[in-house]
Amino acid sequence: MRLILLLALSFSLPCFAQVVNIIPNPSKIEMKEGFMDFKQGLSIRTHGDDAELMAITRQFGNSLFGSKEWKVPQSKTDARLIILQLMPALNAKGTDESYSIRVFTDSVLIQAHTYRGLFYGCQSATQLFINSVLTNEIPCMEITDTPQYGWRGLHLDVCRHFFPADVVKQYIDLMVKLKMNVFHWHLTDDQGWRIEIKKYPRLTEVGAWCTQKDGFKYGGYYTQQEIKEIVAYAAERYITVIPEIELPGHSSAAIAAYPFLSCTPNEPKAIPTTWGIKKDIYCPSDSTFHFLTDVLDEVCALFPGQYIHLGGDEAPKDAWKKSAVAQALMKKENLKNEEELQHYFLKHMEDYLATKGKRCIGWGEIVKGGLSDSVLVMSWLNKKAGVKATEHGNQVIMTPRAFCYFDYPQKPSDKKPAWWMLYLSLHQVYRFKPMAGSIAADKRKLVLGGQANVWTEYITDEKRLHHQIMPRIAAMAEALWSKRKNFTNFQERLNNSAVLQ
Numbered sequence: 001m002r003l004i005l006l007l008a009l010s011f012s013l014p015c016f017a018q019v020v021n022i023i024p025n026p027s028k029i030e031m032k033e034g035f036m037d038f039k040q041g042l043s044i045r046t047h048g049d050d051a052e053l054m055a056i057t058r059q060f061g062n063s064l065f066g067s068k069e070w071k072v073p074q075s076k077t078d079a080r081l082i083i084l085q086l087m088p089a090l091n092a093k094g095t096d097e098s099y100s101i102r103v104f105t106d107s108v109l110i111q112a113h114t115y116r117g118l119f120y121g122c123q124s125a126t127q128l129f130i131n132s133v134l135t136n137e138i139p140c141m142e143i144t145d146t147p148q149y150g151w152r153g154l155h156l157d158v159c160r161h162f163f164p165a166d167v168v169k170q171y172i173d174l175m176v177k178l179k180m181n182v183f184h185w186h187l188t189d190d191q192g193w194r195i196e197i198k199k200y201p202r203l204t205e206v207g208a209w210c211t212q213k214d215g216f217k218y219g220g221y222y223t224q225q226e227i228k229e230i231v232a233y234a235a236e237r238y239i240t241v242i243p244e245i246e247l248p249g250h251s252s253a254a255i256a257a258y259p260f261l262s263c264t265p266n267e268p269k270a271i272p273t274t275w276g277i278k279k280d281i282y283c284p285s286d287s288t289f290h291f292l293t294d295v296l297d298e299v300c301a302l303f304p305g306q307y308i309h310l311g312g313d314e315a316p317k318d319a320w321k322k323s324a325v326a327q328a329l330m331k332k333e334n335l336k337n338e339e340e341l342q343h344y345f346l347k348h349m350e351d352y353l354a355t356k357g358k359r360c361i362g363w364g365e366i367v368k369g370g371l372s373d374s375v376l377v378m379s380w381l382n383k384k385a386g387v388k389a390t391e392h393g394n395q396v397i398m399t400p401r402a403f404c405y406f407d408y409p410q411k412p413s414d415k416k417p418a419w420w421m422l423y424l425s426l427h428q429v430y431r432f433k434p435m436a437g438s439i440a441a442d443k444r445k446l447v448l449g450g451q452a453n454v455w456t457e458y459i460t461d462e463k464r465l466h467h468q469i470m471p472r473i474a475a476m477a478e479a480l481w482s483k484r485k486n487f488t489n490f491q492e493r494l495n496n497s498a499v500l501q
């Protein structure tokens with residue numbers, strides 16, 4: 001019987017997919033003879049007892065034995081062993097994310113060169129076991145796995161609608177299961193400023209709240225303590241958090257709190273309750289630069305990662321055209337137009353970040369007014385800005401909206417919430433290839449990866465958030481991690497996954 005099953009496994013893809021059910025699909029799976037049955041339970045052992053290994057083991061135990069799907073009775077004597085082993089290698093980089101899993105009849109060996117790799121091995125093993133709880137056995141096999149892209153991001157806009165810290169942690173939990181490693185946290189926008197800045201309390205006293213038509217005060221923000229906790233929570237899970245502090249546009253909330261930031265400080269200011277592109281943007285004045293460097297001081301202290309995202313998208317130049325301050329600065333710095341002024345603005349902040357050892361990210365529009373050498377470009381309208389940036393030698397993240405915008409409806413039967421939105425099917429997300437297109441072969445290494453963006457104009461609560469990301473996030477994870485792709489096979493693994501329900 002087992003022999004027949006094994007033969008079926010080797011020759012039939014759908015059957016294979018159900019037995020070795022891991023998303024994202026590992027690079028290589030070699031089936032071996034025999035089965036490991038774990039009806040008597042499993043027990044995790046480690047080679048070594050240092051703190052990081054222990055933390056990984058603890059998390060592995062929680063995700064496996066703490067899962068509501070796990071109903072295997074535990075026997076102390078006959079439990080099968082899962083062994084975690086770090087295998088440092090001389091040439092392995094700290095960023096190495098690869099791992100291997102070997103399933104023998106009586107034990108499972110998870111090995112990696114780095115803790116990060118070991119952590120990912122544990123994620124795959126969790127899926128392997130939980131998806132086999134009906135039979136309590138898995139075939140012997142050898143999995144070797146390494147990701148295609150090093151940047152596998154997921155973004156969340158907490159400005160248009162606010163999501164409390166525990167929802168953010170659940171979001172991170174989902175990323176963990178799918179081996180995603182960058183959480184891009186969109187913390188400031190027109191409709192809300194969501195990060196406590198001690199030096200400027202009005203940013204959250206005023207800027208985090210808007211008064212809706214019915215008089216209801218809507219909003220919220222994260223205290224610095226909450227932010228520290230989330231950053232640490234993510235770090236324990238090998239996820240880097242990248243904060244986005246938008247400039248010079250999408251800044252109405254900050255301007256409502258501190259009108260001196262606008263080129264028209266005496267005009268009435270309010271936090272908008274409508275969506276779209278707003279014309280009141282930061283004025284390129286000394287006091288704005290001073291404010292922003294103060295803000296970035298606090299931001300840099302909270303986020304240990306290498307990158308800070310400074311926005312740069314959708315900044316209409318109407319206010320600058322009419323502003324004496326902006327025009328005088330253009331003249332002084334010999335800038336030809338307002339796009340060059342935006343470049344100057346961003347470069348000023350980028351240079352400041354560089355003094356703190358940080359690198360700056362900007363949305364695709366920043367290629368318009370001239371590119372600095374070190375800025376990382378996030379190409380969102382399509383891939384053109386990204387391609388242009390690679391020609392200039394800059395690193396890029398591809399996140400074209402036709403593949404990566406999870407605020408778009410999943411299918412025509414979903415209510416279409418806004419005129420600008422296209423449909424984005426599961427299949428379309430799965431087809432996403434960050435490197436495809438007209439990128440010269442020698443520039444391809446500049447494409448670090450991709451990410452899904454979740455703008456929340458129409459995502460009002462946690463339930464809707466879940467609806468928008470599931471299951472497209474699984475397709476994105478596989479698009480970014482796996483070299484072996486097959487949509488039918490992916491759908492089958494997805495439908496049979498107990499871990500991703």
Ligand code: TNX
Binds near residue numbers: 363405407455456457
């Ligand atoms: C464009 S993507 C925006 C956001 C909107 C989004 C809606 C980007 C850099 N800017 O401000 O929320 O479209 O899909």
